[in-house]
Amino acid sequence: MQITSVINQKGGVGKTALSVGAAAALAEQGQRVLLIDLDPQGHATTEFLGLPETPPGQPSLPMALSKMWKGSIEELAVRHPRCNVRPGGCLDVVPTAPGMFDLVRRLDQFRVPGWQLARVIQFANYEHVIIDCPPALDLLTNNALAATHGVLVPVQPDRTSIRALRLLREQVSYLEQLIGRDPITYFGLVPGLYRRPMSTYADAAMRELHGMGIPVLPHIPMGVVINESAQRGIPVTTFAPHCVQSGAFHQIAQIIEGHRRRYATPQAVPPEPQNGDEFVFEDFISDISGARSRKDSGARRGLYDLMPKRKSR
Numbered sequence: 001m002q003i004t005s006v007i008n009q010k011g012g013v014g015k016t017a018l019s020v021g022a023a024a025a026l027a028e029q030g031q032r033v034l035l036i037d038l039d040p041q042g043h044a045t046t047e048f049l050g051l052p053e054t055p056p057g058q059p060s061l062p063m064a065l066s067k068m069w070k071g072s073i074e075e076l077a078v079r080h081p082r083c084n085v086r087p088g089g090c091l092d093v094v095p096t097a098p099g100m101f102d103l104v105r106r107l108d109q110f111r112v113p114g115w116q117l118a119r120v121i122q123f124a125n126y127e128h129v130i131i132d133c134p135p136a137l138d139l140l141t142n143n144a145l146a147a148t149h150g151v152l153v154p155v156q157p158d159r160t161s162i163r164a165l166r167l168l169r170e171q172v173s174y175l176e177q178l179i180g181r182d183p184i185t186y187f188g189l190v191p192g193l194y195r196r197p198m199s200t201y202a203d204a205a206m207r208e209l210h211g212m213g214i215p216v217l218p219h220i221p222m223g224v225v226i227n228e229s230a231q232r233g234i235p236v237t238t239f240a241p242h243c244v245q246s247g248a249f250h251q252i253a254q255i256i257e258g259h260r261r262r263y264a265t266p267q268a269v270p271p272e273p274q275n276g277d278e279f280v281f282e283d284f285i286s287d288i289s290g291a292r293s294r295k296d297s298g299a300r301r302g303l304y305d306l307m308p309k310r311k312s313r
């Protein structure tokens, strides 16, 4: 299994369009794909794929990441019904859920806050996991970076994007050292959201992007087809398989798959802190609730219900 994060702290650069396009193209090429909507805005789930968010109270991504629920990631995933998947492949989605916006604060309570997502997905049974990250260098993005084998960085050919890319590289290096993980591979920059023909200004920025020592992958030019397909909740590669954007997503999918075949080895996720090393309030509550549902009834159950659900440590 290979994990690919689509990151850029700059907003509106095409992260979600790229996550959905690349994930769907991989599935259409026969790969088993899981797309994780890690951006609390939930655009991949609701705006691009036309799926509902996980209903309140049901096991969800924020519950799994904050250890309030312990199950397999497959239990959180829903199958996307409108992707032209080749036999053997699939496009599953871990949708957004209530509680995603609050999650950064809750993750902050863990002593080592970067590894939660890696722990949740380490035993997933897919060939590719694609993570759509929020437009921030925050704890959620750090969790994606801790888990990931490689990153795709959508960029616009302009000066602010080049500065954003420099900041992003600093953050990636900092995080690698902080959590002591292997270097993250830059699968590539994906230029997009520019008009054709390209202006002289954009052309100069594009040359600068080519000089940054990161592979520059096929471009995703602007096209209304991206919004038209999203409006119907259909990946653009299924909705308009012959448009230039779908062609680019398929090429990018092949590049990601090439990395998986050549290099992907399981990411070493550090073991959970042992009981005794660290008291984790979330574990305590989760264990208590498990014990309650298995054994208790009546007055004792009522007693457990009086316990605080969460508390800062």
Ligand SMILES: Nc1ncnc2c1ncn2[C@@H]1O[C@H](COP(=O)(O)OP(=O)(O)OP(=O)(O)O)[C@@H](O)[C@H]1O
Pocket (backbone or CB within 6 Å): 010, 011, 012, 013, 014, 015, 016, 017, 018, 039, 041, 043, 133, 134, 135, 192, 193, 220, 221, 222, 223, 224, 226, 227, 230, 245
């Ligand atoms: N190639 C494209 N052509 C036309 N519109 C596009 C293209 N790619 C993305 N868009 C549109 O641009 C907007 C921003 O794209 P997208 O949501 O993918 O960016 P993002 O980086 O994920 O944004 P955020 O930082 O808010 O998560 C969306 O309305 C999307 O439909």
Ligand SMILES: [Mg+2]
Pocket (backbone or CB within 6 Å): 015, 016, 017, 039, 043, 132, 133
């Ligand atoms: Mg987005």
